[in-house]
Amino acid sequence: MTDRSNEQTRYACPYCASVFESYEAIKAHVLADHGEEPLPEPEDTIHITVNGQKYTMQVEPEWTLHYLIHDQLGLTGTKLMCDHGACGSCTVILNGKAVLSCMTLALECDGKILETVEGIAAAGHPLIEEYVKHHCMQCGYCTPGFVVTAKAMLDRNPDPDEKQIRAALGGNLCRCGTYPQHPKAILASAKKLKPEAGSQ
Ligand code: FES
Numbered sequence: 001m002t003d004r005s006n007e008q009t010r011y012a013c014p015y016c017a018s019v020f021e022s023y024e025a026i027k028a029h030v031l032a033d034h035g036e037e038p039l040p041e042p043e044d045t046i047h048i049t050v051n052g053q054k055y056t057m058q059v060e061p062e063w064t065l066h067y068l069i070h071d072q073l074g075l076t077g078t079k080l081m082c083d084h085g086a087c088g089s090c091t092v093i094l095n096g097k098a099v100l101s102c103m104t105l106a107l108e109c110d111g112k113i114l115e116t117v118e119g120i121a122a123a124g125h126p127l128i129e130e131y132v133k134h135h136c137m138q139c140g141y142c143t144p145g146f147v148v149t150a151k152a153m154l155d156r157n158p159d160p161d162e163k164q165i166r167a168a169l170g171g172n173l174c175r176c177g178t179y180p181q182h183p184k185a186i187l188a189s190a191k192k193l194k195p196e197a198g199s200q
């Protein structure tokens with residue numbers, strides 16, 4: 001067993017990094033020199049905007065983005081099917097780009113803007129209605145991932161053709177085999193989103 005009897009504990013001031021040899025000494029220093037300053041943020045704190053709402057959260061290094069939104073924030077629309085980056089069910093939009101939340105660490109999301117299927121629905125995006133109209137789901141477990149991927153695609157390409165849609169959805173898997181319906185719903189949504197559609 002390692003003998004630690006000669007090791008001395010040292011205390012570093014979180015404000016100015018001065019080092020002290022006892023807790024009493026650092027306590028006296030903080031009170032005397034930094035008493036008016038706010039406490040520094042704990043390590044592993046992230047600031048993230050989710051569906052327009054700002055959050056400041058302390059996260060564990062191993063938390064995935066999926067765990068953060070699903071289990072910590074209670075946004076259960078984002079589904080976890082494979083947990084290995086292979087199915088697309090957990091897709092969310094991070095800073096405008098579709099990403100897999102099972103493969104993204106929460107710590108990587110500091111300062112970023114996140115959109116989940118709940119935000120897309122709350123904004124009244126036509127994809128929601130068109131997905132229902134075109135019967136794009138059976139069990140529905142994969143559906144939020146498809147909707148979020150489709151939303152990210154329409155944001156960058158508002159006038160896609162069927163081939164482009166199929167390519168964009170290439171990473172989303174559906175065990176129920178609803179594939180033929182998705183392009184139909186997405187084309188109908190794109191039509192609704194065209195500027196002239198709103199003025200008719
Ligand atoms: S659950 Fe993330 S890709 Fe399958």
Ligand code: FES
Nearest residue numbers: 138140174175176
């Ligand atoms: S609707 Fe069941 S997995 Fe896609």
